Amino acid sequence: MNGAPDARGVVAGFCGELLSDPRHRDDPVLGDIAAQCRQPLRVLLVGDVSAGKSTLLNALLAGHHARTAHRETTSTVTWFHGLGPEAVRLPDPTHRGVRVDFPLARRLMIADAPGLNTKSEKARHTLRMLPGGDLAGAAAAYVFLLLRGRADGEAEALGNLTAMTAGPFDLVGNVVAVAGKADEVASDHAEIEERVPREARVPIRAVAVHQKMAVAARVAEVSAPLLSALASIRTRPELMARPTLGWPHLTGHLSEAQLAGLTAALGSPAWLPELIRRTADSATAEDVLRVVEEMSRIPVLEAVLADMADDEDLFTATGAVLRLRNWAARPGSGDGASVREGLRALQTTAAFDRLRARAAARLV
Structure with missing residues (x-):
């Protein structure tokens, strides 16, 4: 590409020009848009209270970094990002940053936010991050967590989210719906x-x-405790021979700690026979956990997120342009016309021509 800037670089340069104007110097929105264009893809985790957002986040982060098992545990927006030495700018002073070395840390920043259905003021933090809020576009991609695998009750919300983030390229692919709590x-x-x-x-x-x-x-x-329980079950032929297993079948054969471990790991014993069958030839604990990971399908979600990160220039530049449009349209702005003209000029650059090609490829 002859060292030519990508679309994010073009947008960041435009923000720099605006920030050089004394009227806009130190403008927090412009500063954050420029920062976003230099960061890994910003992904916002969206869902209702008790949908399992924090548990999903802990799986993606491979550790207990988000609190779970408490109603409305997320009280503000928390960004989880990699361990790089440089300071990471966040979209808002009220947001919190946590450095974590997780599988996709070099490619993504993941935000955990309050549930959308909370009756408290906490949902305001999330609504500000969605299109139409005053931090609109501060995330460029979205993981929308559905409760118990159904989208019919969320069709309007998903439709609004995809429509309002489509931008000038009629973008698709920046929203993934996760049907969580598969045990239910x-x-x-x-x-x-x-x-x-x-x-x-x-x-x-x-x-x-x-x-x-x-x-x-x-x-x-x-x-x-899951591994301990599975090892005990394998020593009991009367359990191994059963086509189905419920908690009553296991009581008296496993310790309380092992039963608690199975409950914490599986939720429902309905998953146990398949897990036992698929790990029958597993020689090591690592082999067993590899099967558990495959059955969880978290690698499938990570593959989708990695695919999103492959198009971070497309998603981030689209989100940045939408943010600039909102910024130019803010009440009392006297230079909206000149900013809109500048945005039109950006879209004639070679970098934006490449984005159109990528966006068109995603439509196929």
Whole structure:
């Protein structure tokens, strides 16, 4: 590309020009848009209270970094990012940053935010991050967590989110719907992933994820009692011979700690026979946990997020342009016309021509 800047670089340069104007010097929105264009892809985790956002986040972060099992545990927006030495600028002074070395840390910044259905003021933090809020576009991609694998009750919210983030390229692919709490859903993952986009009535990707199982695969304090319980079950032919296993079948054969470990890792014993079958030839604990991870389908979600990160220039530049449009349209702005003209000029650059090609490829 002959060292030519990508679209994010072009937008950051435009923000720099605006910041050089004494009227806009130290403007926090312009400063953050410029920072966003130099950061890994910003991803916002969206969902209702008790949908399992914090558990999903802990699975993605491979550790207990977000509090769980408490109602409305997330009280502000927290950004989880990599361990680089440089300071990471956040969209708002009220946001919190946490350095974590997680599998996608070099490619993503993930924000955990209060649930949308909370009756407290906490949801305001999340609403500000969504299109139409005063921090609109501060995230460039979204993970929308559905409760119990259904999108029909969230069709309007998903439709609004995809429409308001489409930007000048009619963008698709920046929203992924996650059907979580798979232990509470009777449908298999293939049926869920085919049904959710149809229910949502928008072109989104969907992934069914078992958050608890994903955490058990990656967090030692959760995986240890699970491994102990599985080892005990394998020594009991009367349990191994059963086509189904429920908690009453296991009581008296396993310790309280082992039963608690199974509950924490699986949620429902319905997953146990398949797990036992698929780990029958596993020689080591690592082999068992690899199967647990596969069954959780967290690697599938990570593959989708990695695909998003492959197009971080497209998603981030689109979000940045939308933020600049909102900034130019703010009440009392006297230079909206000149900013809009500058944005039109940006879209004639070679970098934005490349974005159009990428956006068109995602529509196919």
